[in-house]
Amino acid sequence: MSTPTSPAAAPPPPLAGGQLILATFAVALATFMVVLDSSIANVAIPTISGNLGVSIDEGTWVITVFAASNAVAVPLTGWLTQRIGQIKLFVGAILLFVLASWLCGLAPSLGILLFARVLQGIVAGPLIPLSQAVLLGSYPREKSSMALSLWAMTAVVGPIAGPALGGWITDSYSWSWIFYINIPIGLFAAFTVWGIYRHRETATRKLPIDTVGLTLLVIWVAALQIMLDKGRDLDWFNSTTIVVLGLVAIVGFAAFFIWEITDAHPVIDLSLFKGRNFTGGTIAISIGYGVFFGNLVLLPQWMQEYLGYRSVDAGLVTAPLGIFAVILAPIIGRIMPRSDARIMATVAFVFFAFCFVLRSHYTVYVDTWTLVLPTLLQGIPMALFFTPLTMIILSGLPPEKIPAAAGLSNFVRIFCGAIGTSIAGTAWNNRTILHHAQLTEVANPYNPTYEQSISGFQSMFGVPASTARAMFGLNVDNQAAMLGLNDVFWASAVIFIMIIPLIWITQRSKSGAGGAAAAGAH
Template sequence: MNPTTQPAPLQGGKLVLATLAVALATFMNVLDSSIANVAIPTIAGNLGVSVDEGTWVITLFAAANAISIPLTGWLTQRVGQIKLFVWAILLFVVSSWLCGIAPNLPTLLAARILQGAVAGPLIPLSQAILLGSYPKEKSSTALALWAMTATVGPIAGPALGGWITDSYSWSWIFYINIPVGLFAAGVTWAIYRERETPVKRVPIDKIGLISLIAWVASLQIMLDKGKDLDWFDSPVIVALGVFALVSFVFFLIWELTEKNPVIDIKLFTGRNFLGGTVAISVAYAVFFSNLVLLPQWMQGYLGYRSVDAGLVTAPLGIFAVILAPVMGKLMPRSDARVLATLAFFGFAAVFFMRSHYTTGVDTYTLVVPTLLQGIPTALFFVPLTAIILSGLPPAKIPAAAGLSNFVRVFAGAVGTSLATTGWNDRTILHHAQLVEQASVHNPAFVGAIDSMQSALGGSPSQALAFFERSLTTQAAMLGLNDIFWLSAVIFIAIVPLIWLTKPGKGAGAGAAGAGGH
């Protein structure tokens, strides 16, 4: 292809097939970030590890994914857009197969790190390829189709993951990517190989990249292992924390002085980019971590099967899909800050509703907030991405989109680690407080044990064991209620960040669809 000419838009059946293939690659990636959520208790049980350790399957994927996102621009210039996209899909297929055959947790985590790393270019490249396939006047249609695919993933993921885990084996949540990926890669190569972008040798900021990997990896390992090693009472955690801090400071100094930085830190000097990126990242951390905790609680304490937990969390995407086209029409004539504020208040209301759950909660009460959460989800990504990118020159858009996505995805991994630790700590605290009431000198406790013994027809030790199980369930519920309540407070607290930005019209408005999920 002549580097100075843009290939003509695709037409007819070729356009339909190309859209399907590119969308499937996006779907596969997004699906994989949510499909494992409901399978974590099963994976942990089968591999003989705790559910907390099983959560690393999600957090390490997200951390590796975050690191590779900023490299997309450099890799595209070195390899070519189409070759990079096809290779990313094929490597995603291979890593999915490695996840499926993993015999133990370390092998599974290594495969998930590889899977997260090769998935980095899929989201930004799928958007770029689709935009290049449609006429300029149809670019909003291309982004709407992309957004629909990216939104269907969170709906299908939990339900599909639950059904596969219960009906077959957790390995199949990864094997399912193999036929989808091979089809997407084959069709994409067949249609797009003649439309390859120009390739040129550009330098890579090796020191910046190594220091980025160093601080992200050490911080993530510290957060994931902290609870098991008793946090800063452990010399290992202290060493990881110090190393993460030193690496991060070095990374900041290096990137600010490097001519071709791996991440353009100076973008944070823009008010809109700073306010928008911090707001979307904190919001996404709270949003995503709760999506991980909810199925774990339903399966661990309410007795839900994987598929049932998946079906309870699936309605999240219903309103998100229905409202996606509406958002396309609303955005040009609305202040993005107002829409984002409404989203945050909506999220706060949903989490406040959940903070009143009890151990006797029924399925209807679980589903309603999840269904309603789809409304703020639809108002969440696009306006904040428009704010982040507004006012930036077109040349800065790819770097800004890559950096904001890196921060957001990594915040999701950190948020999940912190929420898991917070839930555990609050559960232990509530358990201790409840046990204080369980004394032979407390007539209410003695009466409760006698009643249980009569009802169960067993010994006092059986009644006490039943009481302990009830106590643990109650403590976990109270601990999770604390997380829900804090989540509501955080969403209200970060609203001012949105209003620190200024309404702007610029290149970013057209890139609103780059928000991703």
């Protein structure tokens, strides 16, 4: 192994030719593997819950605990990189991710599965920011925008392919194979990356670890995530448990904030939020991702629970999201250096809102094409989402701040994805209850329309009145769930429009983020 002994050692030259292509593919596979696991379980939740004997609400923890633990681990990337080395850490994290995936597939109970998912999320923490850094270090500085665009394309395709692939695997084989699939992918990526990059290791040095800050971070993140996951089951703040978790999250965050701004070696460099570009870009991408990912979880659940779709069919409905995203990503990479990233991000948010407005008009009789169309169109703003906002976040930062900035922005974004999943599920449940109450208010023997509906069920299906009333009740359940989901879609559209001003508090970068990012990656 060749490891630089001096932090001032000159960075290795960019890769070229077939080696660059193979390296890009291997790094992209590692990124794809991680982001795939953030969504591949979405359509399998009903199956996993049924096989493990738990409710669907509890099954959703398989998604949220991965995102929360992943988010907590991301800020440690910078410290671990300097202690271990960029390439050793990257390859080691891939191999540990493979091991954790194997444990997920073997899990005989929800508790063991959640433990394995937490482990999987923790070791996945360094992979996303390191994949950016490794990829940027492989390309010439003038092509850094293209490198970021290729990375964004991979990050976009993972959540898109996840539901379709997860549905097909769950229906055709077993839900365990949605985790086993990582084993060959991870092993190939790890050995290829090591073979190409082992002589391009970064300098290492011993730095103190902020154990107090890390402990406080774990405490308030865990308390907040458990509160959001259990709130619906425990009737929110009518429960002592939820009140205690809320207080722990608030006090823990306050203590964490105070400690981090005063510690000499903080686990998270909160001073980055002094920059307008970093603050505006990070908040915009995080809220947008949280809204997007929360809806990505709800849509297949609704299709399976209320429309009768199989797992694979629900996954295929979300798959067209990747068509425009993949086609447009390289184009965005080419035009980005000559464009205003703020305009591109604004167009993305407006287009996201438009797609959610289309979805807010769904009915219980919605056909497959009506489900697919907004998903297909959503690929356009996805291509305009990650790269411009990443450029805004990193623009104007000195090279030595790039790793910390990438780690912190990814932490906030991933954690908002977990929060968005919990909030979207709770909002859907609450709006469904409200609409159900409103619909059943008029379902009584004194309402002629209600009696006509019951008579219609009796004559159409040849069933007694009691069965007809049960069928009517099932229809009300379906209508209430559909109306509740439409409310979530409408609110999502409004949120995307409301956060557009965050983009415009940032300044247009004169030199672009690409150069800084590339320098930081070296």
